[in-house]
Amino acid sequence: MKSSRRHYAVDRIENDLAVLLDDEGTGFAVPLSQLPLALREGMVLAIRTDRDGRPDWRTAAHDETEERWRLEDAAERLERLKGRDPDREAKR
Amino acid sequence: MLPFALLAAGFLGILPPQQSPLTLGFLDVGQGDATVIASPEGRIALVDGGRSSHDIAERLLAMGVDTVDLIVATHADADHIGGLEGVLQQLVVGAFLDNGVPHTTATYRGLLEGVEESDVTYLAATARTIALGSVTIRVLPPPPDATSQNDASVGVLVEYGDFRTLLVGDAEQEELAHFLRLGLPAVSVLEASHHGARNGVTPAWIATTAPRVVVISVGLDNTYGHPNPWALRYYGARGRPVFRTDLHGDVWISAARDGSFVVETEFTYPGDTLPRTFTAEVRR
Numbered sequence: 001m002k003s004s005r006r007h008y009a010v011d012r013i014e015n016d017l018a019v020l021l022d023d024e025g026t027g028f029a030v031p032l033s034q035l036p037l038a039l040r041e042g043m044v045l046a047i048r049t050d051r052d053g054r055p056d057w058r059t060a061a062h063d064e065t066e067e068r069w070r071l072e073d074a075a076e077r078l079e080r081l082k083g084r085d086p087d088r089e090a091k092r
Numbered sequence: 093m094l095p096f097a098l099l100a101a102g103f104l105g106i107l108p109p110q111q112s113p114l115t116l117g118f119l120d121v122g123q124g125d126a127t128v129i130a131s132p133e134g135r136i137a138l139v140d141g142g143r144s145s146h147d148i149a150e151r152l153l154a155m156g157v158d159t160v161d162l163i164v165a166t167h168a169d170a171d172h173i174g175g176l177e178g179v180l181q182q183l184v185v186g187a188f189l190d191n192g193v194p195h196t197t198a199t200y201r202g203l204l205e206g207v208e209e210s211d212v213t214y215l216a217a218t219a220r221t222i223a224l225g226s227v228t229i230r231v232l233p234p235p236p237d238a239t240s241q242n243d244a245s246v247g248v249l250v251e252y253g254d255f256r257t258l259l260v261g262d263a264e265q266e267e268l269a270h271f272l273r274l275g276l277p278a279v280s281v282l283e284a285s286h287h288g289a290r291n292g293v294t295p296a297w298i299a300t301t302a303p304r305v306v307v308i309s310v311g312l313d314n315t316y317g318h319p320n321p322w323a324l325r326y327y328g329a330r331g332r333p334v335f336r337t338d339l340h341g342d343v344w345i346s347a348a349r350d351g352s353f354v355v356e357t358e359f360t361y362p363g364d365t366l367p368r369t370f371t372a373e374v375r376r
Contacts, residue, residue: 009197011170012241014316021170021197025145029315041240042196067196074194077204081214082192088216 007066008055010043020045028055035060044070113346114227114252118283120337120358121147123311123318124171127259127283128152129250131225137162139248139259141175148175149182159184161224163212164231165203166261167245168195173203180206187222189215191234193244217246219274227252232260235270242286243267253349254374255280258301262286268297278302280353280372281345283309284327288319288336293326304372305333305345305355312338333366340364350374 008020008028017029018039032039034057044067048059082088117128121142129137138160141148152160160183165173168191179185180203188207194200207214215222215231222229232247245261256279260271263285282303285292287310306327310318319336328334333355335343341358355370 009195011195011197011199017315019170021199023198025170025174025197025199025202027143027170044196070196070201071194074196074201074204077208078192078194081204081207082216084214085216086213087218087220 005046005048005059006055007063008045008047008060009067009070010039010041010045012041013039022055030057034058037062042071043067113348114250114255116250116257116281116345116347118307118309118335118337118343118345119148119151120341121175121309121311123287123314123316124174125166125261125283125287125309126175127309128155128157129224129227129229131227131252133225135161135225135227137164137224137229138176138179139164140166140172140261141179143171143174145174146178146182149178152179152183157183159186161186162215162222162229163188164229164246164248165190166248166259167191167234167241168193168197168200168203169241169262170197170199172261174199177203177206180210180212185210185212187213187215189217189222189231189246191217191241191244191246193234193238193241195241232271232274234263234267238267240264245285247271249276249279252347254351255347255349255353257281257283257345257347258303259283260285262289262292264289264291265294268292268294272296272300276300280347280351281305281307283307284319284323284334286318287311287314287316288323288327289316290320290323293323295326298326298329303332305335305353305370307343307345308334308336308338310336310338314338333370335366335370340366 011019045060046063115130124142125140126142127139228251230249234244238244242262245263250257288308347353
């Protein structure tokens with residue numbers, strides 16, 4: 001397997017650990033100290049993987065375009081789903 | 093794992109014969125959260141689904157549950173929603189309710205796709221009540237300006253006569269204050285927020301909810317430090333029983349309309365001071 005970049009989303013931050021999920025849904029608890037940037041929940045990172053597919057957390061870079069696309073895609077899906085709510089006129 | 097039908101039948105023998113029980117199962121899903129609610133009429137709700145993609149579906153099927161009337165995803169963290177797509181794929185689901193706050197993970201996207209592709213009824217987390225047979229599920233909406241998934245957790249107040257259970261996902265102190273402003277009654281059973289984390293409890297939260305029993309859904313030897321020792325002392329103050337899925341396995345509760353209930357755990361552990369079967373009589 002050639003080295004490449006893969007996406008990992010910050011599922012959540014628990015104390016000094018970031019829980020990152022790859023696109024297969026596999027989770028990794030990574031110490032914040034091993035990541036080169038300040039993280040927040042929902043951030044999408046592009047991370048280089050080695051020939052065996054292992055991520056090198058030190059190469060993490062924020063992929064804002066991918067993150068925005070994912071949020072917009074989710075927001076559109078939620079809007080469509082809200083149209084299926086039988087009580088959709090109800091206000092929070 | 094205790095067979096669900098047998099367990100409910102067993103509890104029927106403990107409770108007065110004229111009363112059918114509400115059964116709650118706080119399932120040991122490792123580090124995560126999944127609670128099954130079964131009404132006396134056999135209607136089923138599932139609040140969160142653990143992190144494993146198929147574990148919860150297979151466990152429900154093994155219990156003889158092939159239809160879930162309502163799924164509540166309290167928030168989009170993977171340790172709460174990871175198993176819900178599998179439930180949508182393998183069981184018949186009536187309705188799905190979530191917090192409506194987008195997330196960026198593949199797990200979340202897969203779940204939303206699963207809901208979209210199915211014909212389940214989508215329910216937004218508005219201040220609504222849902223009838224699950226003779227059990228009432230009161231939805232506590234998160235604050236509209238929540239800044240994290242945890243603080244956008246949907247609250248669920250389960251009411252069956254005088255018995256009440258409260259589940260609030262991973263709500264942290266800011267959201268707990270929000271729920272208190274909505275107005276909450278004292279409850280019989282409180283599920284500790286955020287797996288027993290320190291940020292999941294406040295003095296006002298305990299004083300208002302005044303639980304008789306606390307259940308913590310948490311994984312054995314998890315890497316996050318859950319549950320927090322300070323929070324544990326708080327939950328266990330004044331001898332209040334605290335049941336933990338990491339130490340007790342599945343925690344099952346059978347409740348009668350008069351507010352009495354029985355807690356039965358899958359197992360005990362060395363040094364455990366709680367009985368495997370704990371009975372809470374009617375509070376006078």
